[in-house]
Amino acid sequence: MESSARREEAPLTPREIYKRLDRYVIGQDAAKRAVAIAAHNHLKRVQARKLRRHSLIKKSNILLIGPTGSGKTHIARNLAEILHVPFTTVDATEYTEAGYYGKDVEVMVSDLLLKANHSVEDTQRGIIFVDEVDKIARRSQGARNGAGSRDIGGEGVQQALLKLLEGREVYVPLNVTQAWNKSDFVQVDTRDILFICAGTFSDLHDSGDEPGRRLGFGADDGARHPRRRISTKQLVEFGMLAEFLGRLPVVVQLDLLGETELIRVLTEPPDAIVREFRELLAMDDIELEFEDAALREVVRYSASRGLGARGLRSILEHVMADIMFEAPERRRRQVTVDGELVRGRLAGLDSVQLSV
Numbered sequence: 001m002e003s004s005a006r007r008e009e010a011p012l013t014p015r016e017i018y019k020r021l022d023r024y025v026i027g028q029d030a031a032k033r034a035v036a037i038a039a040h041n042h043l044k045r046v047q048a049r050k051l052r053r054h055s056l057i058k059k060s061n062i063l064l065i066g067p068t069g070s071g072k073t074h075i076a077r078n079l080a081e082i083l084h085v086p087f088t089t090v091d092a093t094e095y096t097e098a099g100y101y102g103k104d105v106e107v108m109v110s111d112l113l114l115k116a117n118h119s120v121e122d123t124q125r126g127i128i129f130v131d132e133v134d135k136i137a138r139r140s141q142g143a144r145n146g147a148g149s150r151d152i153g154g155e156g157v158q159q160a161l162l163k164l165l166e167g168r169e170v171y172v173p174l175n176v177t178q179a180w181n182k183s184d185f186v187q188v189d190t191r192d193i194l195f196i197c198a199g200t201f202s203d204l205h206d207s208g209d210e211p212g213r214r215l216g217f218g219a220d221d222g223a224r225h226p227r228r229r230i231s232t233k234q235l236v237e238f239g240m241l242a243e244f245l246g247r248l249p250v251v252v253q254l255d256l257l258g259e260t261e262l263i264r265v266l267t268e269p270p271d272a273i274v275r276e277f278r279e280l281l282a283m284d285d286i287e288l289e290f291e292d293a294a295l296r297e298v299v300r301y302s303a304s305r306g307l308g309a310r311g312l313r314s315i316l317e318h319v320m321a322d323i324m325f326e327a328p329e330r331r332r333r334q335v336t337v338d339g340e341l342v343r344g345r346l347a348g349l350d351s352v353q354l355s356v
Contacts, residue, residue, distance in 0.1 A: 011043030012082070020082045021075065024269045026309075027261040028071050031064070031252045038062050038250040039079055039194070046125055046192050059191070061165055061247055063133070064198040065230060066254025069308015072198040076129040079196075086116035086126035092136045092197075095157050105160040109172040109188050118174070120188055127194045130161075134199030137239025158244040165247035167191030197248055204230050204238055229253065257308055262299035265309045266316075273313055277320060284327045286335055293339030294319075301346050319345045 012020075017036035025032060038060040048055035064072040073089060080087030088111040095103045108128050116122035138155035164170065171185045230253060236242055245251075257265070267274050274290055281288045298319065302311040319342050323335060 011040060011047060014040045017079070017082055021078055024078045024271065025071055025075055026264045026268060027257055028075070028254050031066075031071075031075065031254045034250060034252045035062060035075055035079060039083060042192075042194050043083070049192065058249070059165070059167060059194070059247070060250055061195040062197070062250040062252060063245070063248040064196060064252050064254060065201050065204075066198075067200055067202070067256050067308060068306065069302070069310035070254040070257055071309060072254060073129060073131065074309070076127065076196045076198070080127045083127070085194075086112055086122050087129065088112045088115050088126070089129045089131060092130050092132045092157060095136075095160070105157065105164055106170050106172045108164065109170065109190065109193070110174070112193070113172060113174070113186070113188065118186075120186060123193070124189050125192050127196060130195060130197045132199060133197040133240075134201045134238070138241070154239065155241065158241045162243055162247060164190050164193075165195050165244070167193075195248075201230065201235070201238060204234050257303075259296070259299045259303055262302060262309060262312065263295050266295055266298065266312055273316055277316070280324070281327055281335065284330070286327055286330060286333055289334070289336045291336065291338045294337045294342045297339050297342040297346065315346070318349065321345075 014033070014036040017039050018032050021032045021036065041057060041060045045055060045057040045059070048057060064075070066072055077087060077089075088108070090108045090111055095105050095107070108130070109123065112126045112128055113120070113123045116126060136154050136157045138158070167190050169187055169189045172188050174184045174186055230251075232242075232245055232251075235245055266272060274295075278288045298312065298315050302308065302315055305311070307315070319337070322345075323337070
């Protein structure tokens with residue numbers, strides 16, 4: 001009995017975490033392995049603190065770098081589900097340095113507290129996903145002496161985040177919508193909250209050394225080139241503080257998903273979009289089939305506009321709009337979506353119209 005209790009307490013191994021991530025996240029094998037190792041080490045750190053043991057294990061906060069639609073948020077959300085911890089996504093651009101108009105960084109923890117049903121204990125072992133961190137790079141590299149040169153939405157936010165990333169006891173507002181009301185707050189220890197920061201850092205993806213190549217993620221229309229690792233020096237030159245990067249020891253670069261992987265995203269995971277549409281129409285006793293040519297048209301459209309996996313749902317929602325509208329009244333019990341139908345629906349569609 002005692003040995004089985006010990007086994008239950010043992011944290012998931014990196015391989016176990018990787019396998020569970022692999023069911024829902026297509027491609028990005030190196031990223032999934034790195035995240036699995038970081039999550040395993042984080043679980044061991046939390047376990048050591050629970051047992052009140054002095055531990056040398058530092059926080060394994062993660063920085064994900066990759067193009068739009070490569071799966072950064074998807075990996076973080078699924079990791080939270082695997083670890084059975086509260087999870088919240090926040091946008092770094094909404095925050096400012098304390099004392100200025102905008103959200104204080106402590107509101108991030110308030111969001112997590114809300115997701116944890118105001119359980120401080122659950123909050124203190126949750127995951128906060130901070131998106132768009134590349135947008136809080138400092139805007140100037142000059143001297144920063146006077147108030148006139150304060151970068152309250154860039155360097156100021158990075159400075160404010162340091163204490164959360166490292167782990168401190170902070171006072172956070174109980175009501176996210178009334179963050180200004182400091183009379184209603186609770187103390188939360190962030191030492192065991194895992195922070196996963198993410199950004200595209202698109203200017204760093206390609207330095208333009210190679211003639212004839214366009215800058216940015218996805219500029220080569222699916223052509224695969226050896227990926228150059230982005231160095232800490234490049235990130236500092238980009239405008240990220242060295243102290244900020246020092247609190248994100250696990251840096252993971254994600255690849256641009258190719259058309260083959262995007263088709264797998266559409267069809268393979270248990271929560272795949274194609275499966276969802278089939279289930280929706282099955283409730284109206286309609287059998288839905290997608291031809292391979294139809295799926296290829298969808299992913300080709302997404303890839304050509306740099307939308308990645310994130311754009312697939314919006315594209316398919318647009319393609320299926322008429323069918324879904326007429327579904328309850330259809331007499332035909334079988335619907336096949338072919339390439340011609342998809343081409344017709346996407347003709348003239350502006351990718352800006354798609355909500356991604």
